Amino acid sequence: MTTTTLVTGGTGTLGRLVAERLRTAGHEVRVLSRHALPYSVDLRRPDSGLDVALAGVGTVVHCASAPGGGDERAARRLIAAARRAGVGHLVYISIVGVDRVPLRYYRAKLAVEGLVERSGLEWSLLRATQFHDLVVEMLTGMARPPVMVVPAGLTDQPVEVTEVADRLAELARGGPVGRVPDLGGPEVRTVESLARAYLSATGRRRRLVRVPLAGAAYRGFRDGGHLTSGPALLGTGTFEEYLARRFGPREERG
Template structure:
């Protein structure tokens, strides 16, 4: 039986990865900041992190934050994994981190580089944005009578459960380096996705495209975060909305 540690194991993705791995018969440890017995702030590291990785064969690193600290957290995790003799580190990243100069994307790319240079066996999977992320975004934006969206930006959302399945598969196998990206089944305009959300939730709002500026916006407009050649996802945004709001 393989012992696998899932960081961020109570989050949207990590929770599903842990469930898949347990269903496949693996011993799974869930690490998060507030969940015992492995309640650890990765940015701090220390004895609690060493205890979490002790005896672990594989680490699936799903923990992340958009408020900063991912690089420091990865450094602490890698140091602990080396000390514990972990054989395989699996990291989930984002499509476009090399092409979109967005701060969070740059941090994800920096962590990729840390993983690649860790001296551990490693696997990196890049995926497009999850349907859940779009729902949270539209929930916030639709509180006002007008939903403002970045004009001309496409997206290719994917069902998080499909990414979880792939991560669990990768975690159960040997280190594979950079594997093929995962993109959702459709490249869509942001406004079409927003209108689908509004229809599913019964909200009447005006959707307005707002032109922005800067290198990151230009990269998003030109599809730097898309992978149409790897549109391997099956579940559509409308199907996700139907399960979530109409079921």
């Protein structure tokens, strides 16, 4: 029997990969995002199209997220519609450290976790560390000036997004299991070492300056609140391997 799965944020960095893996496994997949026809729905706004998108769906993988705000409102609407549709399994992707780092976006993700847990639906929840893509986006911005300022004393544990997609697709294919062990990258690296690897891969020359920052969120990151701890799964894809795929070997660049 064909299983219908709805992937929210299914055109994004993670959701697109999850949808591909589920289709390969034989699932009928519906992609929901603000601009993907026929299920173009903005979860943050009332939209009757959500009920149509969920009709006959057995599993929802909730990847849609907006760092600018609105995740809680979107989750409430999605959960209400999923309950009306009789969805049997809700899979949610969150972030390692949402309960330890007092960042506004993290607080919203933690609140959504609570909504999922209290939804009345059967659910599975995975927390992952930051994707390599996001780290590169951050470093690209930091490298724009001639001097690259990096926050002192910070480490990170970036993970390959394809490995997160593999795990989410695995959860979606199975039954509800609640919160599963966190998924992190294979290495805990200083931000300075990540910056040097990025500069080497892109052929840029920048003087690195380490600057301590202030605030509770910085302290949370400095104390490793965003790193895996306790039982956790570790990916295998390294940051250097990601950089080589994205930017190519140094000798092949002009």
